């Protein structure tokens with residue numbers, strides 16, 4: 001079956017003064033996939049994401065979201081997307097349920113806050129304040145809030161930075177569940193293990209250009225077909241496997 005394009009980016013350029021951060025990139029995101037923008041610090045991932053999210057002006061190029069041109073329909077695009085709010089938006093006096101109600105009100109949506117918290121394993125924290133949560137819980141809450149306006153697409157900028165291995169794996173599973181329930185997910189990351197596990201397709205961005213774009217498997221196969229071999233013998237497990245084996249898969253933060 002032909003996959004439907006939900007985001008189309010063509011020849012996107014972003015200049016900050018004399019510096020060109022994004023140098024004419026083009027890519028499509030298909031409906032219902034996890035699409036990753038991978039790259040080192042400063043590659044232009046966040047800039048690209050923020051332009052599609054209507055949060056940053058582009059210099060040139062075309063962005064289309066669900067058939068809507070970004071130049072003509074930014075407000076309509078905002079209705080279709082879910083973005084992670086800055087933590088400064090989490091009023092310190094409110095608990096998680098109250099925050100969800102507040103955000104729902106901003107979007108003019110009635111939200112079942114408890115159900116949303118349950119989906120992200122946070123039901124026990126409903127009456128807690130954001131600042132009392134662990135790092136993993138904060139990230140889970142932040143991702144939960146992207147779903148409040150029932151968006152078609154959510155954008156997650158480095159969602160697992162700073163989390164321990166259990167919390168990262170837990171978050172990967174939750175992100176896949178969000179996709180499986182029908183939401184397209186666009187993430188940025190510079191963790192290749194994360195991209196390999198989580199992304200259906202990914203674009204590797206370097207110095208403002210896309211230098212490769214495919215499924216993780218296809219990218220690896222292309223490298224191997226070109227004669228690449230790892231110098232070291234591949235071990236059957238790595239140090240993270242040892243860590244998870246010894247400390248268990250369960251989240252520790254509760």
Ligand SMILES: Nc1ncnc2c1ncn2[C@@H]1O[C@H](COP(=O)(O)OP(=O)(O)OP(=O)(O)O)[C@@H](O)[C@H]1O
Nearest residue numbers: 016019021039040041042043044045046047048190
């Ligand atoms: N407001 C700005 N003014 C000037 N330069 C900027 C601005 N925002 C970003 N840049 C520069 O543009 C380049 C791309 O930044 P961007 O944040 O998009 O990269 P990134 O790939 O998301 O990196 P990171 O992983 O570090 O977040 C960097 O060199 C950055 O210094």
